[in-house]
Every structure is written in structure tokens, then in C-alpha cells.
Amino acid sequence: MQADEESVRPVLNHLRRAQGQLAAVIAMVESGRDCEDVVTQLAAVSRALDRAGFKIVASGMRQCLTGDSGTPPMTRRELEKLFLALA
Template sequence: MQVQEDAVSDVVKRLRRAEGQIRGVIAMLEAGRDCADVVTQLAAVSRALDKAGFKVIASGLEQCMSGEGEERAADLAKMEKLFLSLA
């Protein structure tokens, strides 16, 4: 199962944004910024990664829903496991 092409662009944008946020957190730590500010930015990075992961999972679920029978049940179980790994 692959991520749908339209979702790839959105996920890449989200990951690049998170990458920039992580660089910002590193700079904050190196500059000795306040702990609360650093944690706030880490929470933002975490949300960005969660949203990227959800987009990938949602794309896969759309593909799984088009299957039938045992194949569909196996794919849904696999997607459930992936989804729960994000939690």
C-alpha cells in the first residue's frame, strides 16, 4: 500500500515545517531559552508530526476501504496497528 500522490505533497510540507521547528528548538536550547518556551515549541513539533502521520494513515485507510473480504479486514487491522502506534 502506498501513500496517495495528493497526500504525499501535503505530508512533505508538514514534515519540512516540523524539520524547521526542530532546528528552531535546537537553536533555542543552544541559546539558553526558557524551558517553557522550548517545551511549547516541542509540543508544536509533536502536533505537526502527528498531523503528518494521520495524513499518511488516512490515505491508507481510503485505499483499504476499497478492498473486499479478508484482504480488507487484514488491511484494516494493519492500519489500526499503525494508527495506534502514533498514540
């Protein structure tokens, strides 16, 4: 992914947050924590990853449409598939 620093920073923040939350989920499962607590934390991981994915797609949209990154432009079908992968 080629993007400017301003676009990458929020994505990395979401990914780091998800990484920390996932480590917490693993620790919770290993220690036998309550199912509701584990699922709540797991949902937070999922949201952080979703947000990172949407930010990646949004920040890279221009590159995807125009081929600015040195790759051929994406078709409408390819873009739709990319968005649906996040759903």
C-alpha cells in the same frame, strides 16, 4: 508510500514544518532559552508530526485495506496497531 501528488503535498508540508520547528528547538536548547519556550516549540513539532502521520494513514487507508499498492491488504489488527502507533 505510493500516493498521488495531491495526497503527498500536505504530508510534506507538515513534515517540512516539523523539520523547521525542530531546528528551532535545537537552537533554543543550545542557546539556553527558557524551558517554557522550548517546550512550547517542541509541542508544535509534535503536533506537526502527528498531523503528518494521520494524513499518511488517511491517504493510504484505501491502499492498506485493498492492497492496491501491490502488497497484501492489511488486517484489522494491523490497521489498529498503525493507528495506535500515532497516539
